[in-house]
């Protein structure tokens with residue numbers, strides 16, 4: 001045991017910061033088989049593993065790590081697939097420090113096992129070296145399921161139910177599948193080839209994808225039933241940008257993170273003019289907020305050629321909700337953090353273009369409903385910063401488009417769809433929901449987990465009844 | 467899907483009509499709604515209003531003016547070619563209401579294409595509809611016959627006097643307001659034209675509907691790119707509009723936001739022209 005603990009956590013090789021800020025290629029480069037086996041050997045193979053409790057879908061972590069240690073990579077990935085259908089993605093984007101790794105016993109004294117890195121390794125190995133052999137499919141049941149939205153929750157439902165013998169069609173509003181994985185999370189953090197390969201896998205299993213269809217507009221949920229679907233899963237995400245509600249927010253140069261990231265990721269504006277969609281190139285960029293979305297926006301702006309990128313956040317470092325790895329990457333790349341600072345208004349020039357932002361300093365008071373200390377403005381501490389591009393990344397709300405056109409659903413006071421958490425059934429017969437449209441913006445693995453709960457319940461319904 | 471079944475060139479080839487196969491959309495679309503189209507994998511998402519729909523045939527018709535790279539690219543598509551993506555129907559349909567006096571529908575440029583189905587619907591519901599359409603010059607006037615059919619009276623204007631009334635559509639509007647009992651105005655066209663029309667109707671407190679065309683990306687309320695200031699409130703034109711009470715719209719802000727990408731648009735268009743000539 002003592003020997004194992006002395007082996008340090010194996011860092012994943014990365015593109016050096018000065019190089020990577022000039023490209024959109026992935027930052028961490030992945031483990032070699034040797035590094036992976038070495039890191040796997042650090043795991044204590046706990047009898048009662050606390051790490052598994054930290055994983056929202058309960059991946060058999062010691063199980064798959066043991067297989068990596070033994071060099072059985074093909075078996076390792078199959079072990080992960082038992083609980084998680086998107087490991088190449090989760091290994092890259094899960095906030096491991098709050099989930100699996102945050103609960104690893106090794107973390108008490110030293111550094112936890114790099115579970116995410118290992119999960120990513122197993123999935124990448126399978127993609128690059130695997131046989132591509134498909135898992136066995138149950139005999140056709142003759143039942144049809146429609147999945148609305150192709151984010152991680154919808155993809156999980158589709159993958160689960162196709163294996164159980166049901167016919168599955170995914171309806172997606174955009175022209176590409178993946179949800180936030182393609183329109184939100186940038187290439188340098190999650191290469192789009194990986195998302196494409198997950199979609200391709202589902203297509204090979206027989207899942208049909210119908211793009212450019214906005215459910216609630218092109219076709220309604222009730223019409224889907226008329227078209228012969230027996231069950232419907234709604235996984236439309238939390239697609240409503242939040243703004244600050246301060247003066248000057250409609251100036252040219254003020255973006256929501258959704259717009260900025262959709263332009264650059266989905267529409268590939270970072271390749272303009274090879275791609276037609278334009279995007280503003282800022283010299284002095286401010287990003288408001290400090291979650292993953294904010295880090296992604298800031299690091300994208302840097303790669304678009306900004307001279308200065310500053311994260312403006314009203315709380316302190318401790319409360320920043322982003323993944324630790326991304327905060328670290330952002331800092332390495334030279335992004336500045338202006339903490340305990342709140343924007344008051346955007347300032348425009350004569351042509352309605354952004355030229356600055358007035359802010360006020362904040363201090364932390366008593367804890368608020370979220371349990372975090374409430375930021376309070378420091379009177380008279382106003383100051384201006386110069387900026388020509390501002391990206392508002394303060395979270396997302398529930399997009400009402402589908403719910404408005406779907407009688408029978410029940411929504412909570414924020415507009416999220418209400419479900420029975422044990423089954424993810426909505427109040428409308430034959431309709432399930434999960435992911436961000438139920439919980440508010442959460443994580444990829446939580447959305448996938450919600451999809452798993454729904455798919456189990458849908459399968460029961462299709463075979464046993466409501 | 468999305469095959470072009472009919473193609474016409476209007477206004478000397480500066481305006482193009484495409485009838486596209488899109489059965490799901492055709493079945494649902496109502497006057498005032500739009501679609502977002504893309505022609506190629508590296509293309510931009512372009513919003514265009516449906517000028518006509520045929521639910522039986524499963525087709526929608528768009529009429530667009532060639533103003534930059536994407537519309538120039540669309541122009542190169544022939545009958546039998548397909549759009550890569552067409553999504554819709556998006557936006558709120560026009561509220562077609564019956565009023566006690568005259569309705570005046572004022573359209574400029576390609577705005578006339580957007581105005582046509584609305585004009586027709588306003589007539590069908592029993593209003594007395596006066597239509598006013600205009601363009602820079604005679605050759606740029608579009609849909610004159612259709613607008614005549616869709617209304618009770620039609621006035622045509624040209625800025626240069628080459629056809630019809632010499633002057634702006636808004637001059638005719640002013641005249642009509644003085645002479646008739648105008649209760650509703652619907653005006654669709656370039657931003658400056660809509661702005662002037664609203665200034666004319668404002669003192670008379672005549673309800674004035676405008677259709678706004680801010681830059682869009684998704685068209686489903688997801689990005690906030692299309693936000694407009696209406697009566698001091700931020701609205702998303704793609705889901706809350708595109709039609710709004712013109713007296714509440716901040717047209718100057720809309721104009722500024724429409725200019726967000728002028729430099730890039732120039733680069734893209736120039737590059738496209740080079741590639742086409744090469």
Ligand SMILES: Cc1cc2nc3c(=O)[nH]c(=O)nc-3n(C[C@H](O)[C@H](O)[C@H](O)COP(=O)(O)OP(=O)(O)OC[C@H]3O[C@@H](n4cnc5c(N)ncnc54)[C@H](O)[C@@H]3O)c2cc1C
Nearest residue numbers: 149151152153173179180184215237435436442443444447
């Ligand atoms: C920039 C960014 C970075 C993030 N980083 C991380 C991270 O590092 N780690 C992490 O775990 N989580 C991260 N998240 C959160 C995570 O991505 C989401 O929690 C997750 O994607 C939610 O999945 P979902 O299945 O609910 O839907 P989404 O991924 O939101 O997908 C919903 C899909 O439904 C489609 N849709 C919407 N309405 C309709 C309709 N009416 N008809 C048809 N289709 C429709 C949308 O176009 C979209 O494709 C990030 C989020 C963002 C925005």
Ligand SMILES: Cc1cc2nc3c(=O)[nH]c(=O)nc-3n(C[C@H](O)[C@H](O)[C@H](O)COP(=O)(O)OP(=O)(O)OC[C@H]3O[C@@H](n4cnc5c(N)ncnc54)[C@H](O)[C@@H]3O)c2cc1C
Nearest residue numbers: 513514515530531534535536537576679680681682724731
């Ligand atoms: C709801 C709506 C309905 C519309 N209906 C019609 C129509 O029926 N017929 C018609 O001719 N035009 C219509 N437009 C305008 C049309 O979308 C633009 O002319 C087109 O996008 C220009 O693209 P481009 O690449 O050819 O030109 P660009 O060179 O890119 O742009 C020329 C100008 O068009 C505007 N524009 C650019 N990109 C967009 C975008 N993504 N969305 C909206 N505007 C943009 C800008 O003001 C820009 O300066 C509509 C716009 C909206 C929002």
Ligand code: SF4
Nearest residue numbers: 055059090094099100
């Ligand atoms: S799915 Fe996420 S939380 Fe679970 S083990 Fe993998 S990386 Fe950790």
Ligand code: SF4
Nearest residue numbers: 043044046051104105
């Ligand atoms: S808690 Fe840590 S050491 Fe124990 S099994 Fe899990 S990963 Fe291995």
Ligand code: FES
Nearest residue numbers: 685687689690704
């Ligand atoms: S175009 Fe994205 S919100 Fe309207």
